[in-house]
Amino acid sequence: MTLQKTFNGSASISTFATMNSLIEENYLKSLFNLSGKSGEVNVNELSKQLEIKMPTVTSMMKKLAKKKLVHYESYKPLRLTEKGKKQAVDIIRKHRLTEMFLVQKMGIGWEDVHHIAEQVEHIQSPVFFEKMDELLGYPKLDPHGSPIPDKNGKMEWKHYNKLSECKAGETIKLAAAINTSVEFLKFLNSRELRLGLKLKIKSIEPFDNTMIVTYDKRLAETLSHTVCERLLVEKL
């Protein structure tokens, strides 16, 4: 138990030994998001992701290494420790739960929730997020189809295919959107493309890989390769 200040300056007792700064949390989150199968992340990648210069990243990695949150050795790739991974996953859990809550319980558009969740994810209050989880009925996926880790940090990534890798004639179901920028999500809205939607691939332009698809009452919608690269689907 440590004594710490709340934001309004009144003293309060906290059971959290680790009051991570918002800044540290963002480093952890990016590290997690950049770790592929190997779990390795380069300083350069992280620097670009966070838009923070490499020397700053290096020094922060040393700091996080002291806290046993990352494995750091000069000139070697970065890796989160188990402790670091746990904290990162918790932030991602809070982010995705929030997105789901904003869409499902507050009626905010899926294109607007990321920006809000980026802020809410740093709130320190287990009760708050447990209540969200409960009210949502313990959802497994967020509004963009990404898995929500459970309280123990477990999350199931189903194996999806990129729409761009499907063939003409196939019928598929939209499962998730990758790299969910406001513009992309607004584009999907404008074509009434939503998760769970079934669509059929009528043809593929060999020249530029543009797809012609049908769904609902839309008989020939054109989707660029860029769009198809960003959509994950389930084959039916």
Add this chain to the structure above:
Amino acid sequence: MTLQKTFNGSASISTFATMNSLIEENYLKSLFNLSGKSGEVNVNELSKQLEIKMPTVTSMMKKLAKKKLVHYESYKPLRLTEKGKKQAVDIIRKHRLTEMFLVQKMGIGWEDVHHIAEQVEHIQSPVFFEKMDELLGYPKLDPHGSPIPDKNGKMEWKHYNKLSECKAGETIKLAAAINTSVEFLKFLNSRELRLGLKLKIKSIEPFDNTMIVTYDKRLAETLSHTVCERLLVEKL
């Protein structure tokens, strides 16, 4: 329009010229809360409220003065400018709306919401708070009986009496709790004392001003002077 970083480091366009730091926001909020009728606040008071030493406060006041958020003159009391007051009221609006949302829509106890609202109040997203307001049906009061400013910053303070100033024999309705610490609210919970509750003052101990009151099925509940000082009531 200014270009700024979001918390995850991705660039985004913001329409807010003024991205106040959380720290500045806390100074503004405390300044507002400490301004009585005169609107004047001493550096010393502010320093104590925020648990920040006076020299730090002085230098922050100079900074806020440059931003036209406070009127500052050496050795004179501090006053918020209209601009500063507006920003402070907006933070208070966000705080109280959040408390109401947490209680009404998320089922979190009124003793737990302050701590969460202290964090949520700093979130930058008009949409988020407008949705809260709408879902709550544009409430005028928060769960502790404090008025919620509307979008234009207007708030109505009804005139309430302190319970401690009432006389034996009077029947009153609990209207608001002042200085809402977790301990105090838990105490109220333990006695089933809640806002809106009608109670009758049976007698007052002249020695220590303790009150004996009745309400619901409780026929003789004792309330210390300290408690009665912290409860605002409406006379019936």
Add this chain to the structure above:
DNA sequence: GTATAAAGTTAGATTAATAAAACAAAATTA
């Protein structure tokens, strides 16, 4: 109306997060 106390300011130091410049190691390419 001095003397003392309280409140407020100034000056100097510290810490965290950042960047620029210079340097070192590793990877790529010719």
Add this chain to the structure above:
DNA sequence: TAATTTTGTTTTATTAATCTAACTTTATAC
């Protein structure tokens, strides 16, 4: 494999928010 580019680190500097110590102004008390 030597030259070049890319990546990563070290050193030095800056900014924001904080503090302590020393000093000044205003308020209070005798």
